[in-house]
Amino acid sequence: xxxxxxxxxxxxxxxxxxxxxxxxxxxxxxxxxxxxxxxxxxxxxxxxxxxxxxxxxxxxxxxxxxxxxxxxxxxxxxxxxxxxxxxxxxxxxxxxxxxxxxxxxxxxxxxxxxxxxxxxxxxxxxxxxxxxxxxxxxxxxxxxxxxxxxxxxxxxxxxxxxxxxxxxxxxxxxxxxxxxxxxxxxxxxxxxxxxxxxxxxxxxxxxxxxxxxxxxxxxxxxxxxxxxxxxxxxxxxxxxxxxxxxxxxxxxxx
Amino acid sequence: xxxxxxxxxxxxxxxxxxxxxxxxxxxxxxxxxxxxxxxxxxxxxxxxxxxxxxxxxxxxxxxxxxxxxxxxxxxxxxxxxxxxxxxxxxxxxxxxxxxxxxxxxxxxxxxxxxxxxxxxxxxxxxxxxxxxxxxxxxxxxxxxxxxxxxxxxxxxxxxxxxxxxxxxxxxxxxxxxxxxxxxxxxxxxxxxxxxxxxxxxxxxxxxxxxxxxxxxxxx
Numbered sequence: 001x002x003x004x005x006x007x008x009x010x011x012x013x014x015x016x017x018x019x020x021x022x023x024x025x026x027x028x029x030x031x032x033x034x035x036x037x038x039x040x041x042x043x044x045x046x047x048x049x050x051x052x053x054x055x056x057x058x059x060x061x062x063x064x065x066x067x068x069x070x071x072x073x074x075x076x077x078x079x080x081x082x083x084x085x086x087x088x089x090x091x092x093x094x095x096x097x098x099x100x101x102x103x104x105x106x107x108x109x110x111x112x113x114x115x116x117x118x119x120x121x122x123x124x125x126x127x128x129x130x131x132x133x134x135x136x137x138x139x140x141x142x143x144x145x146x147x148x149x150x151x152x153x154x155x156x157x158x159x160x161x162x163x164x165x166x167x168x169x170x171x172x173x174x175x176x177x178x179x180x181x182x183x184x185x186x187x188x189x190x191x192x193x194x195x196x197x198x199x200x201x202x203x204x205x206x207x208x209x210x211x212x213x214x215x216x217x218x219x220x221x222x223x224x225x226x227x228x229x230x231x232x233x234x235x236x237x238x239x240x241x242x243x244x245x246x247x248x249x250x251x252x253x254x
Numbered sequence: 255x256x257x258x259x260x261x262x263x264x265x266x267x268x269x270x271x272x273x274x275x276x277x278x279x280x281x282x283x284x285x286x287x288x289x290x291x292x293x294x295x296x297x298x299x300x301x302x303x304x305x306x307x308x309x310x311x312x313x314x315x316x317x318x319x320x321x322x323x324x325x326x327x328x329x330x331x332x333x334x335x336x337x338x339x340x341x342x343x344x345x346x347x348x349x350x351x352x353x354x355x356x357x358x359x360x361x362x363x364x365x366x367x368x369x370x371x372x373x374x375x376x377x378x379x380x381x382x383x384x385x386x387x388x389x390x391x392x393x394x395x396x397x398x399x400x401x402x403x404x405x406x407x408x409x410x411x412x413x414x415x416x417x418x419x420x421x422x423x424x425x426x427x428x429x430x431x432x433x434x435x436x437x438x439x440x441x442x443x444x445x446x447x448x449x450x451x452x453x454x455x456x457x458x459x460x461x462x463x464x465x466x467x468x469x470x471x472x473x
Contacts (some may be wrong), residue, residue, distance in 0.1 A: 027341075028305045028327035029320055053341075080382035098380050104345030104388030105301065111342035124349060124388045128420040129373075171384055172338055174321040179340040186363045205360060207340075232317045236329055241316065 004166040005195050005216050009039035009136040009254040012189045012220065016045045016154050023110065023150075024062055025157035028081075029237055031174035034160040035219055036059045040156065046070040051110070052152055053085035053177060055079035060237075075150060102130060105147055107180060108115040113149035114183025114212070119230040122147050137230060154187035161209070162192045163199075166213030167206045175207065182212040189215045193222055216242045257449020258431040264290040268399060268429050272355055277301055277390060279348070281358040282326040288357055299335075303355055303385045304374050305344050308336030327384065345385070348392030356393035358386070360400045360428075362415045365441040365462065367425045369398065370417035383420075391423030402430035402460075409460040411435065411442060432456060436467060443467040 006012050013036060017024065021038070026032030041064055048071050055074045056063030063086040065071060074096060077086050088098040101109070101245045102124050112120055121144035125131040135146040158179040160171040168190060170178055182188045195218045221227075233241055259267065264412055269291035272278060279301045280286050288381060289311070292298050298370060300309040302324040309324060310331035318329040332338075340380075360371040372386040373379070400410055411428065427445070428435040433456055434446040443465035444453045453466045 030304070030323050031321070041471070078382045078384040080380040084380075088380055092378075098381075100383055101340070102383050102387040103385040104349055106347050107341035108349075122349065125390050126391075128387060128419045130383065130387065172321040172332070173302070173323055175340050176305050177336055177341050190368065203402045217456065222321075223257070224321075230317075230319060232313075232319065234318065234320060236318055236320050236323070236327075238320045252333075 003164045004210065004213060005164050005218070007217070009035050009191070009217055009219075010042065012036060012191070012215050013043045013156070013207055015038045016040060016043060018045055018048045018200075020045060020087070020153040021049040021051065021151070023157075023185055024050055024157040024179070025151040025155070025177045025181050026061075027053050027168055027176040028057060029061075029172065030172075031158050031170070031176050031178060032061050033156045034193050036156040036158075036189060036217075037061045037065055041065055041068055041070070047072050049073040049075065051075045051106075051152055051181075053077055053106065054081065055084055057081060058083045059086065063087070066096070071096060073097040073099065073179075075099040075101060075106070077101055087149050100130060106150070107177065109147055109150040110177065110184045111180045112147075113151040114180060115150060119146055119148045121145065139217045145247065150184065152185040153187065155181040155188045157181055157188065157190050159190050160193050161201065162190060162195050162213070162216040163197065163201050163210070164195060164216075165198060166190070166208075166210030167201050168192070168208035168210075168213060169201060171206060179208045179212075182208045189213055189217075189218055191217050192226070193220060194218055236254075257451050259448050261287060261343040264399060264429055267434070268357060268397060269293070270381075271397075272298055274353040275308065276300060277327045277352065279303065279353055279356045279393065281356070281389060282384075283359045283384075285357040286324075286326065288399070300332070301344075301347065303341075303344050303348065303389070305334065305339050305341060306330075306336060307339075308333040310336075311371045327439045345388050345392075348385075348388050351392065351394060353393040355395045355397060356389050357399050358389055358424075359399045360410065361417045362410050362412050363398050363400075363425050363428050363437070364397060364412050365425040365437070366416050367437040369396070369420045369425050371398075372420045373418045386420050390424045395426045396424050398425050398428045399428060400428065404431045409462065411460055411462060413462065414454060435464075438465065440465060
């Protein structure tokens with residue numbers, strides 16, 4: 001019997017070695033596997049290379065991992081944000097390396113790794129600083145730059161539901177990097193709300209087939225859903241609305 | 255020369271140039287204002303590069319969904335007919351030339367259509383590019399929405415960009431607070447003047463040669 005489910009986030013991130021390249025899904029907070037990142041911090045692996053769209057927000061998730069100085073290098077498209085003070089500090093101190101990659105090239109390099117592509121020519125970035133020194137080729141009158149795949153030892157991603165074979169469905173724009181990162185890592189670890197009985201995910205709607213997934217851990221329903229239905233009442237970080245005004249609006253809106 | 259449109263007026267002007275049925279990406283910042291002025295009786299589909307077509311307006315506070323955000327990581331809603339997809343598909347849509355219009359902000363646009371909008375090149379600044387370079391080269395029509403002048407009064411339309419480039423020869427039209435400019439093989443052409451501005455005055459202000467296409471645009 002195949003059973004990719006594990007019972008805790010600690011089991012989910014067990015064995016990640018120092019020096020590993022770790023892909024972390026998410027676009028800002030949406031789809032960021034915060035609980036798995038917290039477990040990785042607890043697990044203790046260091047000298048990591050992180051591949052993610054951003055380099056952490058506020059003091060949680062990737063930012064918390066960075067703050068513990070477990071990360072040697074970040075490959076991302078958009079490190080600087082209003083709340084990226086952890087990354088900003090380390091970068092200015094010279095304590096972290098950055099490879100800046102245009103977002104579409106980042107996605108395609110990850111996809112290429114998962115799809116067994118050796119390299120590809122892309123028009124994005126041609127003639128800019130970010131393509132300096134790269135091999136170029138003119139094809140049908142347009143100039144393209146050569147880009148190589150990005151592989152990882154581990155991918156940490158967040159999906160909505162799984163089954164024990166590792167089939168995944170996502171929720172809304174929290175899908176973002178999940179499907180491509182799942183395919184590009186040697187070991188793909190997924191946090192979900194629920195692991196449903198085999199056969200309960202409609203094969204027509206499975207987004208990531210289980211072949212790309214190695215470990216799944218269920219964390220319970222996200223706070224802005226109740227029995228699978230959106231109820232809201234949270235802020236963008238998923239925290240309950242607190243002010244009287246917010247509560248009143250929440251009651252009126254729910 | 256005194257006439258300048260406000261950001262809101264300019265957003266409305268841009269919205270009026272987007273035909274029904276278009277697939278459109280509105281960049282972070284001022285371009286997102288264009289969404290408010292798209293005609294409600296027409297179907298124009300907004301793309302957000304983090305993975306959705308059919309993006310709707312922001313929800314009320316109590317209906318914020320942390321899983322449903324736009325490229326600026328702000329909460330949005332999904333219209334009937336919306337679809338979700340992963341990042342590689344989303345940027346494939348863009349790079350593959352499937353989007354009709356993209357509206358972006360800019361630091362500078364050169365008369366050959368080069369765009370600089372991701373970095374001022376300041377020493378010590380932390381670089382961040384996001385989807386800017388993909389957006390620049392991806393859409394069939396790239397419209398820039400920006401103030402014509404910097405806060406110091408310098409022209410943002412230039413002969414050659416001094417800021418780091420985002421994309422080469424990619425801008426098709428520039429909407430500014432003073433006028434609308436087309437990028438042509440012969441440089442900038444004034445397509446539309448706002449208020450009492452004249453082509454001659456703008457040319458002097460910007461120290462650029464400007465073709466007068468205002469009649470052609472009206473025809």
